[in-house]
Amino acid sequence: MISVVILGAGNVATHLFKALNDAKKTSVIQCFNRKIDALNSYKNNVDITDDLNQLKEADIYILAVSDDAIASLSQQLPFENRLVVHTSGSVSVYDLDKKHKRGVLYPLQTFSKEVKMDFKNVPICIETVDKKSYPLLKELAVSIGSPTKRVNSDQRKVLHLAAVFVNNFTNQLYRIGHEITESEGAEFDLLKPLILESAKKIQDVSPYMAQTGPAKRNDKKTINKHLKILKNDQHKAIYKLLTTSIQHTHGSKKL
Incomplete structure (x- = not known):
């Protein structure tokens, strides 16, 4: 079972939570957002927090936040040497703080909270700095039914x-x-x-x-x-x- 913490409460975070929470091989153990009210719809299904110091230990931390917030948020995470990924198509994997194992889990699709999404129709592009992290991210993507493609930053x-x-x-x-x-x-x-x-x-x-x-x-x-x-x-x-x-x-x- 792959344990996941999702940081963010926007369109991508919402759909990832639903997909990962329903998957058999993954477990969303916590959701974080600076405005806790944005997570109220999750609170009956998962632990929620607005305090980075209260983040649980997990296999993967997914930063599904705005592009401009990725670097700063990764710097503020109160741990190191854990796998931290963002979901952006345009932000470099190296914008993540180097104290982490770094990767990108980019779902190539358009997301709106009110529109249902079948992840079988969502190709996920994967990039990692540490080659050993790639199999885990691929397993995560496959667990929700997504086709995967390994890409580099330029692609x-x-x-x-x-x-x-x-x-x-x-x-x-x-x-x-x-x-x-x-x-x-x-x-x-x-x-x-x-x-x-x-x-x-x-x-x-x-x-x-x-x-x-x-x-x-x-x-x-x-x-x-x-x-x-x-x-x-x-x-x-x-x-x-x-x-x-x-x-x-x-x-x-x-x-």
């Missing part, structure tokens, strides 16, 4: 950067699409099958081959009609930028 950083493009930026485009449809009383829900089909398509073909639309076809009349419809200058700028990017990728003449 993890570019995966995180790419994730911002394919997830965060794409979601912002969904929001703009929602705003555009609402402006004329059209139903955004009608676009949801298209969103799902677009995501499904790249399971079988490359994003390059999957590209369609007026920018790829260099359909200037349609592009100009779209630009006239758009009332928001920021939306126009995004439309032009992405159109130019697609045209550049596919060899079309620019606007």
Whole structure:
């Protein structure tokens, strides 16, 4: 049984707690957060604390906190030579205090507290300074059903950067699409099958081959009609930028 202490109470911490608490080969023995009220929903299932000096001894300490808090929190931990990992895609493993055995357990997925998560669909990227720590972290990830991949710092950083493009930026485009449809009383829900089909398509073909639309076809009349419809200058700028990017990728003449 792998014993775990989770530090943090955000989206990632919440989902990790649920998954690890339900797994047969892991045991979350304690949760820490500086604001104890954020852990109230856990208190009937696990020991909670807001005092670092009260942390229990465990096999793994998972720092599921904001990127800016990782280094400072690892320095404040009142012990050494234990396995301490963070869950960030962009923070270096060496930002963890060197008094610890250091690693990264980066779940490559988007998390929201109110949305259920099946960790079978959450690849976990693992990085360790001490090679001996890797098998334990892999066992932890496998225990919750996640596929695992051993990565180095550079690979993890570019995966995180790419994730911002394919997830965060794409979601912002969904929001703009929602705003555009609402402006004329059209139903955004009608676009949801298209969103799902677009995501499904790249399971079988490359994003390059999957590209369609007026920018790829260099359909200037349609592009100009779209630009006239758009009332928001920021939306126009995004439309032009992405159109130019697609045209550049596919060899079309620019606007």
